[in-house]
Amino acid sequence: MRAMTYRGPYRIRVEDKPDPRIEHPNDAIVRVERAAICGSDLHLYHGMMPDTRVGHTFGHEFIGVVESIGSSVQNLSVGDRVMVPFHISCGTCWFCARGLFTNCHNVNANATAVGGIYGYSHTTGGFDGGQAERVRVPFADVGPEVIPDWLDPEDALMMTDALGTGYFGAQLASIREGDTVVVLGAGPVGLFAAKSAWFMGAGRVIVVDQLDYRLEQARTFAHAETINFAEVDDVVVEMKKQTDYLGADSVIDAVGAEADGNFLQHVTSAKLKLQGGSPVALNWAIDGVRKGGTVSAMGAYGPIPNAVKFGDAMNKGVTIHMNQAPVKRQWPRLLEHIQAGHLKPSDVITHRIPLEDIAEGYHLFSAKLDDCIKTVIVP
Numbered sequence: 001m002r003a004m005t006y007r008g009p010y011r012i013r014v015e016d017k018p019d020p021r022i023e024h025p026n027d028a029i030v031r032v033e034r035a036a037i038c039g040s041d042l043h044l045y046h047g048m049m050p051d052t053r054v055g056h057t058f059g060h061e062f063i064g065v066v067e068s069i070g071s072s073v074q075n076l077s078v079g080d081r082v083m084v085p086f087h088i089s090c091g092t093c094w095f096c097a098r099g100l101f102t103n104c105h106n107v108n109a110n111a112t113a114v115g116g117i118y119g120y121s122h123t124t125g126g127f128d129g130g131q132a133e134r135v136r137v138p139f140a141d142v143g144p145e146v147i148p149d150w151l152d153p154e155d156a157l158m159m160t161d162a163l164g165t166g167y168f169g170a171q172l173a174s175i176r177e178g179d180t181v182v183v184l185g186a187g188p189v190g191l192f193a194a195k196s197a198w199f200m201g202a203g204r205v206i207v208v209d210q211l212d213y214r215l216e217q218a219r220t221f222a223h224a225e226t227i228n229f230a231e232v233d234d235v236v237v238e239m240k241k242q243t244d245y246l247g248a249d250s251v252i253d254a255v256g257a258e259a260d261g262n263f264l265q266h267v268t269s270a271k272l273k274l275q276g277g278s279p280v281a282l283n284w285a286i287d288g289v290r291k292g293g294t295v296s297a298m299g300a301y302g303p304i305p306n307a308v309k310f311g312d313a314m315n316k317g318v319t320i321h322m323n324q325a326p327v328k329r330q331w332p333r334l335l336e337h338i339q340a341g342h343l344k345p346s347d348v349i350t351h352r353i354p355l356e357d358i359a360e361g362y363h364l365f366s367a368k369l370d371d372c373i374k375t376v377i378v379p
């Protein structure tokens with residue numbers, strides 16, 4: 001089959017790879033119909049995540065048709081069109097039993113922190129991902145779900161990560177009726193978090209980024225106010241100004257390890273790799289939230305310690321919630337919202353690119369060219 005493969009930082013190509021096989025009775029093989037590139041894939045593409053091996057196939061957002069199933073699979077049949085959550089979870093361990101699907105203890109030899117994720121380096125289990133013609137789906141009775149007939153398959157694709165993660169980010173922000181919520185980052189995750197904040201009763205939603213075309217989407221798609229951090233002297237002061245100098249009730253970090261906005265942090269993280277990512281957005285969140293407020297960290301960071309303003313967070317009484325999003329938990333509620341017409345997730349998709357041209361897709365998304373927000377790959 002044809003599959004995206006990693007060759008090294010900023011170098012990927014499409015190669016022939018052996019077709020995946022059923023390796024366990026509860027595996028399924030899915031023929032991929034649509035995959036997407038996530039902001040998390042960019043951390044791999046830029047060489048930020050440890051143990052990203054040459055030859056690995058990325059892609060943790062995908063939908064497709066079940067081509068074959070192992071002998072113990074009961075919930076799926078050959079021919080089903082399924083959406084597959086980005087996390088691989090056993091469904092029965094202590095963590096899965098409590099809905100902490102991204103912390104599953106059984107799927108990743110390094111599972112002291114994160115569980116299994118498709119195509120997300122060997123730190124998350126080394127499973128090949130879905131930016132390919134076919135993919136092996138372990139624990140096929142646990143993760144995938146048949147896409148309902150009424151649901152646009154590209155909306156289902158957004159559910160597999162970005163939408164579920166944005167919604168989870170808003171949930172972890174502990175929003176109460178009338179709260180002011182700041183979302184850092186107007187990528188797909190930030191846009192979905194901003195949209196979801198309204199569902200949870202926010203009174204004001206303010207999105208911060210430096211890319212005007214994405215802030216435009218924050219205003220139209222997510223009906224948010226916006227701040228371009230490159231156009232203000234100090235974005236934290238600006239957040240304070242706009243919130244009666246108290247700070248926001250909640251701030252959601254939808255940026256993660258590759259945040260811009262501070263040269264020193266950029267050099268010590270992206271260049272010298274002394275930190276598991278630049279904590280600029282997280283520190284803006286800690287500084288911009290009011291005392292006693294909540295920070296929700298959806299942005300991904302590497303495992304190495306970061307220069308996070310922990311003392312300030314402690315002295316302000318800030319609550320910080322975070323995790324890789326257990327998106328499957330969000331699906332029932334998200335399906336209700338989509339069916340009720342509250343949002344059209346695929347509105348954030350800006351590019352559809354054939355698998356053979358995926359290197360171009362990564363380049364566009366990474367360099368934020370051609371007003372790119374979300375790139376979908378068509379095998």
Ligand SMILES: NC(=O)c1ccc[n+]([C@@H]2O[C@H](COP(=O)([O-])OP(=O)(O)OC[C@H]3O[C@@H](n4cnc5c(N)ncnc54)[C@H](O)[C@@H]3O)[C@@H](O)[C@H]2O)c1
Pocket residue numbers: 038039040041042043161162165184185186187188189190208209210211214229254255256257258259260261280281297298299300301323324325326373
């Ligand atoms: N927790 C999870 O389960 C989960 C799931 C998916 C994605 N993620 C993470 O969420 C983050 C966002 O993903 P995405 O797909 O939207 O990525 P993206 O790269 O499209 O978006 C990031 C946005 O942040 C902006 N930005 C950069 N520095 C900023 C700063 N200091 N303040 C405000 N905005 C800034 C960029 O201009 C960009 O628009 C990534 O770190 C990704 O790894 C986490």
Ligand SMILES: [Zn+2]
Pocket residue numbers: 038039040041060086161162
């Ligand atoms: Zn992702």
Ligand SMILES: [Zn+2]
Pocket residue numbers: 089090091092093094095096097103104105106
């Ligand atoms: Zn588990």
